[in-house]
Amino acid sequence: MAKMHSSCYAVCLLASMIVNILLMTxxxxxxxxxxxxxxxxxxxxxxxxxxxxxxxxxxxxxxxxDGKPVCxxxxxxxxxxxSQFITDCPADADSGDPLFLEPYxxxxxxxxxxxxxxxxxxxxxxxxxxxxxxxxxxxIRTLHAAAKNxxxxxxxxxxxxxxxxxxNAAVFxxxxxxxxxxxxxxxxxPYYPLYKKQTDYFETLHFEFGGDVSSLKNNSDxxxxxxxxxxxxxxxxxxxxxxxxxxTVKAVYDHAYYWPxxxxxxxxxxxxxxxxxxxxxxxxxxxxxxxxxxxDKDVYEGMSAYISLAEMGLSRDTQLRALKLLKALLEDxxxxxxxxxxxxxxxRWKRLNQVISLSxxxxxxxxxxxxxxxxxxxREPSPAYAWLKCEREEDTNCTKVLNxxxxxxxxxxxxxxxxxxxxLSLLKRQGDFELLLYxxxxxxxxxxDAHQAV
Numbered sequence: 001m002a003k004m005h006s007s008c009y010a011v012c013l014l015a016s017m018i019v020n021i022l023l024m025t026x027x028x029x030x031x032x033x034x035x036x037x038x039x040x041x042x043x044x045x046x047x048x049x050x051x052x053x054x055x056x057x058x059x060x061x062x063x064x065x066d067g068k069p070v071c072x073x074x075x076x077x078x079x080x081x082x083s084q085f086i087t088d089c090p091a092d093a094d095s096g097d098p099l100f101l102e103p104y105x106x107x108x109x110x111x112x113x114x115x116x117x118x119x120x121x122x123x124x125x126x127x128x129x130x131x132x133x134x135x136x137x138x139x140i141r142t143l144h145a146a147a148k149n150x151x152x153x154x155x156x157x158x159x160x161x162x163x164x165x166x167x168n169a170a171v172f173x174x175x176x177x178x179x180x181x182x183x184x185x186x187x188x189x190p191y192y193p194l195y196k197k198q199t200d201y202f203e204t205l206h207f208e209f210g211g212d213v214s215s216l217k218n219n220s221d222x223x224x225x226x227x228x229x230x231x232x233x234x235x236x237x238x239x240x241x242x243x244x245x246x247x248t249v250k251a252v253y254d255h256a257y258y259w260p261x262x263x264x265x266x267x268x269x270x271x272x273x274x275x276x277x278x279x280x281x282x283x284x285x286x287x288x289x290x291x292x293x294x295x296d297k298d299v300y301e302g303m304s305a306y307i308s309l310a311e312m313g314l315s316r317d318t319q320l321r322a323l324k325l326l327k328a329l330l331e332d333x334x335x336x337x338x339x340x341x342x343x344x345x346x347x348r349w350k351r352l353n354q355v356i357s358l359s360x361x362x363x364x365x366x367x368x369x370x371x372x373x374x375x376x377x378x379r380e381p382s383p384a385y386a387w388l389k390c391e392r393e394e395d396t397n398c399t400k401v402l403n404x405x406x407x408x409x410x411x412x413x414x415x416x417x418x419x420x421x422x423x424l425s426l427l428k429r430q431g432d433f434e435l436l437l438y439x440x441x442x443x444x445x446x447x448x449d450a451h452q453a454v
Contacts, residue, residue: 037115044113055431056082075432090406091436093424096234096384100348100427101283104340111328114321121316131313132159139326140291143281146333148374149258150269150276155293156300159314160307163256163277163290167228168198169310170252170273170292173302175207176224184210187228188243190235190387190415192254195228212416213243223248229271230254232263235415235423236365237383239263256280261341262384264370272296280384282325282337289314289322338374345382348426348433352386355437359444363389386424398422405443407436 043060050058052071063070073082076089105112125131137157144150160166175183185199189212199209207226210216216225229251231240242251253271257263257280277290294300307313329337356364367381388409390398397419399411412421426433 036117040115041113048109051081053077053081053083055085074429076435088406089435090408091439092408092432093386093426093428093436094408094410096425096427097285098280098283098384098427099429099432100344101337101341102429104337105283108328111331112325114324116317116320120320124312126316131308132157133316133319133323136319136323136326139323139330142330143326143334144268144293146330147259147265147338148268149260149265150255150274150293152293155295156297158292158294158300158303158307159319160290160292161311161314161318162279162285162288163254163275164194164198165307165310166275166290166292166303167195167252167254168202169303169306170275170299171199171202171207171226172306173299174226174250174252174273175204176248177206179224181223183207183224183226184216185226185228186210186213186216186244187230188213188233188240190233190412190417190421191228192230192234193414193416196416216244225249227251228254230256231269232257232383235385235410235417235421236387237263237367237381237385238365239266239370257384259341260338260372260374261345262382264372264379264381265374266371267373273299278322278325282329284321284325287318287321289318342375342379342382345384345426346380349382349386350380351437352426352440355441355444356386356388359447361390361392361395361447362444363391384425384427386426388422388424390420390422396420402443405439405446407439407443 047058047060047062047069050069050071052058052073055077056071056073058069058071060069062072071080071082073079075092076086078084078086126133128134136159140157141152144152158166158169160169171183171185183206185195185207186209187195191212196209196211199207203209210225213227216223225244225246225248227242227244227249229240229242231253232238233240234257237257242249244251251271251273253269253274255269255274256277258265258269258276259281262280272295274293275290276293278287279285279290292303294303353364356362365383365387367383369378369380371377372379388398388402390396390401395401399409399419399422402409402422407424409422409424411419412423413419415421415423424436
């Protein structure tokens with residue numbers, strides 16, 4: 001019996017050694033086969049591991065000093081390791097950089113990471129002779145179905161360098177070529193300033209910027225009109241519909257913020273021309289990827305022609321990055337990123353309202369709780385921006401009032417809304433928001449102390 005046990009032990013030990021040798025051999029082969037990707041991954045992980053005191057980032061494409069990547073510090077921090085806080089640093093709430101989503105992607109580093117071979121997609125076109133990734137097209141349609149924010153069935157999709165390029169492509173495609181007068185491009189005040197800037201910059205014989213929609217309410221049947229409709233609106237977060245009607249009126253819906261992070265989704269959008277961007281969906285503003293969902297074939301072909309002439313189609317590398325990000329967030333049908341974004345923005349809005357509600361000098365836009373098709377319940381507001389108003393008669397320039405308190409916002413007049421309004425971004429990193437809230441709290445406290453002293 002003892003000999004039998006000894007024999008079984010020897011056989012098992014031998015089998016185990018053989019399995020281990022086979023595994024080690026296989027791992028050695030894999031390592032040899034993946035040399036180029038291992039080196040790239042090692043470089044990326046090495047740079048990402050640089051802590052920068054938690055107040056900055058080092059990047060693979062960043063500056064290198066003495067053979068080491070340099071930390072790029074967050075707002076209000078400086079020093080080689082970003083450890084020094086700048087005490088008199090202003091609360092900069094001007095930019096719409098959606099960096100509040102950075103923690104989400106740090107938690108999903110593995111699923112969102114991307115390694116690209118040097119020979120990836122070197123051709124001008126994909127194998128089907130188009131400049132659009134069909135796989136990415138399919139993922140976008142899946143995304144909208146998951147978010148319940150747009151109907152894509154039976155519609156065309158065009159890619160562009162962010163929503164910026166697509167907005168102008170829509171103007172080119174929709175402006176009249178057969179009219180004796182130029183097509184007027186308009187929007188409702190307050191409107192995103194890029195509409196005017198870009199239309200003026202690219203103005204041709206076929207179109208011009210016409211200002212606020214109110215100037216054309218009585219002439220909409222006599223003129224060719226393109227109305228930009230931002231929903232939810234930038235800067236005030238309101239859900240909007242086209243104002244003008246008529247056979248020669250065309251609407252372009254800018255749905256950059258029509259995601260569960262920022263707004264209730266009452267129903268899936270189903271307009272003729274709808275424009276979206278990855279910037280506010282995933283936070284990757286620097287990737288410059290947007291798409292338009294289009295109902296009419298002629299408009300689709302016109303916008304496609306514009307993109308093709310402008311840059312022979314969108315960068316294949318950009319499309320690959322967008323595809324990887326969408327695959328990562330769609331692993332759970334977008335639930336985690338949508339809930340993460342909504343909770344973060346809702347919390348910021350609530351805390352900001354608590355501070356401003358104590359003031360008679362300032363007020364915020366009103367956004368009511370609303371039923372959300374995505375959440376299947378009434379939800380609290382969570383806008384991307386605070387649309388702040390200076391209420392005192394003497395405060396005719398709200399930007400100056402805030403600047404005196406070391407707060408930087410975007411002037412209301414650039415939104416065609418006058419100087420009593422300032423847009424404050426709630427989209428940046430948590431530290432940026434905390435500093436903004438601190439500065440506003442100090443300003444409101446100063447108001448309270450002045451009132452008590454009277």
